Amino acid sequence: MKKTLTRWAADIWYKDHFLGVWLSLFGFLFSDAVKFRRFLYRLGVLKSYTLPVPVIVVGNITVGGTGKTPLVIWLARFLKDSGFNPGIISRGYGGQAQSWPQPVTADSDANQVGDEALLIATQTGCPMAVGPLRVEAAKMLLSQADCNVILSDDGLQHYALNRTIEIAVIDGERRFGNGHCLPAGPLREPIERLQRVDFVIVNGEKYEDHEFSMQLVGQTLVNVVTGEQKPLPEFNAVECHALAGIGNPERFFKQLEVAGLICATHSFPDHYSFQRHDIDFGDNKPVLMTEKDAVKCTEFAGLQHWYLPVKAVPDTVFSEQLLNLLKRKV
Structure with missing residues (x-):
């Protein structure tokens, strides 16, 4: 719905x-x-x-x-x-923690603190806190880190x-x-x-x-399970699935298309909470996703699942x- x-x-x-x-x-x-x-x-x-x-x-x-x-x-x-010494705050959209604010580290659970927050904390290594009241998240951050x-x-x-x-x-x-x-x-x-x-x-x-x-630049796919890296063009010769639960999925799909990949596309709402069946399409074709989506799929992803990191x-x-x-x- x-x-x-x-x-x-x-x-x-x-x-x-x-x-x-x-x-x-x-x-x-x-x-x-x-x-x-x-x-x-x-x-x-x-x-x-x-x-x-x-x-x-x-x-x-x-x-x-x-x-x-x-x-x-x-x-x-x-x-x-x-x-x-930057510190980062966010709402933690999609997070289901029972209390707020919450500190965020690379070991946090995306279901608790939100997918974007986990991605940011992992990529930057900066102290981070999330919560609907950003003032309270900032106060927590300043009390615990030298920002x-x-x-x-x-x-x-x-x-x-x-x-x-x-x-x-x-x-x-x-x-x-x-x-x-x-x-x-x-x-x-x-x-x-x-x-x-x-x-x-x-x-x-x-x-x-x-x-x-x-x-936004990204030319290397990373395997969700093993961390193996492959250049995007290596997937040109095979049919793939591409999924995205971001604000504008078409941008991701177009990026793959421009790179020469042939993908069956699957769109999901922004911040979608993926389950195993959402990323299993009943075949062994590679499944490509954004890094933001990948952080929510690590527990049930298979060897056919890859994500595309991008940098601004x-x-x-x-x-x-x-x-x-x-x-x-x-």
Whole structure:
């Protein structure tokens, strides 16, 4: 049911603009509610908390994946290389822990802390905490680790936490869909919200002069069970299955297609909780997935299961401007 609703919504937001127009009244109501909530924070009716260290929020204004997680991983490594001690917070979406906040390490359970959080902690080695209340997650982090800057994975709309720098990530292919707010379109906030962020990063080719481009690069498949690595082109001569439970599965499928692979594709909702039968297609064909999906399949994957790690490669001008801005605000 969730898979069907997700596809139906995506069709309205990115393809059937006519039906989106009919729903636009609800989008205007949602937009007004969002603006009023932000206004209450500016008045101080709703309280915001300021941490004793700078906070960099990486988020988006649309529903679904835009490439935030690879960018957060890149940012954490970049900040460490620049002499900072970053800590990372996130909501822990999909996690089913009984209490929050929760610390996250490479040994954490994705079912408890969320797939993206586990991937980030594993890839960066940075101290990390997750919880619906990001202020509490940040406080836990600062009490347990020597962090002098906090990275917030998502949370652009989480105004209870004041931020030093805001980075918005855009899907370069789908952009803003029909341009309407939820439920008529994919927007969490009106497009003009981007005028107030410090940086706009486009996952793909940029459209506007003020935007910075970012590419997701990955050419080596890794076996989920053994860790064996093979170049992507080695799979060109065989038929494969490709599955993805991410915000925009078509991006992953297209990446495989461009590399010359022939795949039967299987889409799942973002943050889908995979079971053994979801990744078993009754044959011995290779099954390719994203790294985010792989962290949830390690316990029941077989030798035919492979994942494709990707890394973010943002515009070098962005890294220079970010570092200069952060140093001015520290």
